[in-house]
Amino acid sequence: MTISRERVLDELARIALPGGGTLVSRDMVRALNVESGVVRFVIEAADAAGARELAPVEAEAQRLLSALPGVEKVQIVTTAPAGPRGAQPQVTARSGAAAAPPPNLTIGRHPTPQAGPAPVSGVARIVAIGSGKGGVGKSTLTSNLAVALARKGRRVGLLDADIYGPSQPRMLGLGGQRLTNDGEMIQPLHAHGVTVMSLGLMMKEGEAVVWRGPMLMGALQQMLNQVKWGELDVLLVDLPPGTGDVQLSLCQKAQVTGAIIVSTPQDVALIDARRAIDMFDKLKTPVLGLVENMSTYICPNCGHEAHLFGHGGVAAEAAKLNLPFLGEIPLNLEVRLAGDAGTPVAAGEGPVADAFARLADRMIGGGMA
Numbered sequence: 001m002t003i004s005r006e007r008v009l010d011e012l013a014r015i016a017l018p019g020g021g022t023l024v025s026r027d028m029v030r031a032l033n034v035e036s037g038v039v040r041f042v043i044e045a046a047d048a049a050g051a052r053e054l055a056p057v058e059a060e061a062q063r064l065l066s067a068l069p070g071v072e073k074v075q076i077v078t079t080a081p082a083g084p085r086g087a088q089p090q091v092t093a094r095s096g097a098a099a100a101p102p103p104n105l106t107i108g109r110h111p112t113p114q115a116g117p118a119p120v121s122g123v124a125r126i127v128a129i130g131s132g133k134g135g136v137g138k139s140t141l142t143s144n145l146a147v148a149l150a151r152k153g154r155r156v157g158l159l160d161a162d163i164y165g166p167s168q169p170r171m172l173g174l175g176g177q178r179l180t181n182d183g184e185m186i187q188p189l190h191a192h193g194v195t196v197m198s199l200g201l202m203m204k205e206g207e208a209v210v211w212r213g214p215m216l217m218g219a220l221q222q223m224l225n226q227v228k229w230g231e232l233d234v235l236l237v238d239l240p241p242g243t244g245d246v247q248l249s250l251c252q253k254a255q256v257t258g259a260i261i262v263s264t265p266q267d268v269a270l271i272d273a274r275r276a277i278d279m280f281d282k283l284k285t286p287v288l289g290l291v292e293n294m295s296t297y298i299c300p301n302c303g304h305e306a307h308l309f310g311h312g313g314v315a316a317e318a319a320k321l322n323l324p325f326l327g328e329i330p331l332n333l334e335v336r337l338a339g340d341a342g343t344p345v346a347a348g349e350g351p352v353a354d355a356f357a358r359l360a361d362r363m364i365g366g367g368m369a
């Protein structure tokens with residue numbers, strides 16, 4: 001028997017809080033994740049004293065949820081912002097302008113309630129790049145596709161929302177660069193013709209864990225709406241792998257044009273890709289197509305073509321699901337080296353750059369960029 005988020009929230013709504021109301025009615029539950037019988041969430045208190053007061057509530061939630069059929073494990077963390085609620089948070093964009101005040105980010109606070117998905121000012125399309133599992137090359141694809149689209153004259157933005165490992169600053173050669181702001185809006189960075197914003201530019205090394213909790217939703221909303229994206233034909237969003245809160249928040253907060261799913265041809269990766277497709281279906285976000293990464297390996301010495309992870313599995317899956325197959329990117333050492341060096345391979349010439357250019361053409365031709 002599987003347990004749903006709704007069932008968990010129903011249960012939490014039964015626990016009365018010391019000051020009245022419940023965790024649900026007072027909007028204190030963050031990052032609720034229910035997967036394979038494991039329930040995880042964060043209780044966000046207004047301050048440290050409030051968090052201490054909530055200890056019995058946390059214990060009661062633990063007890064009630066653990067007793068539910070289908071629940072194997074319950075993990076609850078009670079947190080409080082470092083300062084008073086709504087105060088300038090500890091974690092803000094690292095401003096490069098020493099004299100400029102820190103940006104007016106409300107990171108750590110729950111985002112202002114929003115009726116439904118909203119457009120991002122100046123941005124014509126938002127395309128999410130997702131994958132069922134990590135390591136299939138989603139970030140690599142996002143940076144290269146962004147560069148390939150920019151080379152074709154499209155105005156492209158890239159939002160790196162991969163909270164578990166925001167790698168775009170490194171892949172685009174922006175490591176160590178600082179954000180600037182005018183006190184209200186953050187000035188994004190630019191690399192290889194692409195306008196870039198990354199969670200990695202907003203946090204210090206090792207801070208990723210903090211962002212999984214209550215700060216996440218607000219941070220995402222701010223990265224969409226408090227960044228001077230300018231006029232863009234398309235904003236590519238590099239999502240974390242899997243099916244979690246970031247995907248949910250993005251599709252709920254922003255008018256996402258659609259999602260592109262990246263997979264390697266292996267069966268196991270495809271199973272996860274199917275899960276991602278299913279999630280976007282549930283979120284009513286159209287899946288624009290599938291891309292096969294690490295498709296073919298061409299030996300740089302003898303030119304022999306090998307299919308290390310199989311080949312054609314993603315195209316076959318796309319056909320089965322009646323979804324467009326957008327193209328395949330070969331497995332090539334240069335892809336990794338170029339990414340590590342901060343200049344995506346799509347910025348240069350050669351067969352891999354051509355493969356990304358073809359992908360960009362498919363997107364432009366299909367009205368996706």
Ligand SMILES: Nc1ncnc2c1ncn2[C@@H]1O[C@H](COP(=O)(O)OP(=O)(O)OP(=O)(O)O)[C@@H](O)[C@H]1O
Pocket residue numbers: 131133134135136137138139140141162165167240241293294295329330331332333334335336337339340
């Ligand atoms: N086509 C390719 N050829 C060679 N190496 C590749 C290719 N695509 C990705 N890689 C390499 O594989 C590794 C994983 O890629 P990447 O970080 O883009 O994956 P990801 O799906 O975004 O992973 P995660 O979501 O876990 O961050 C990187 O070292 C990257 O350089």
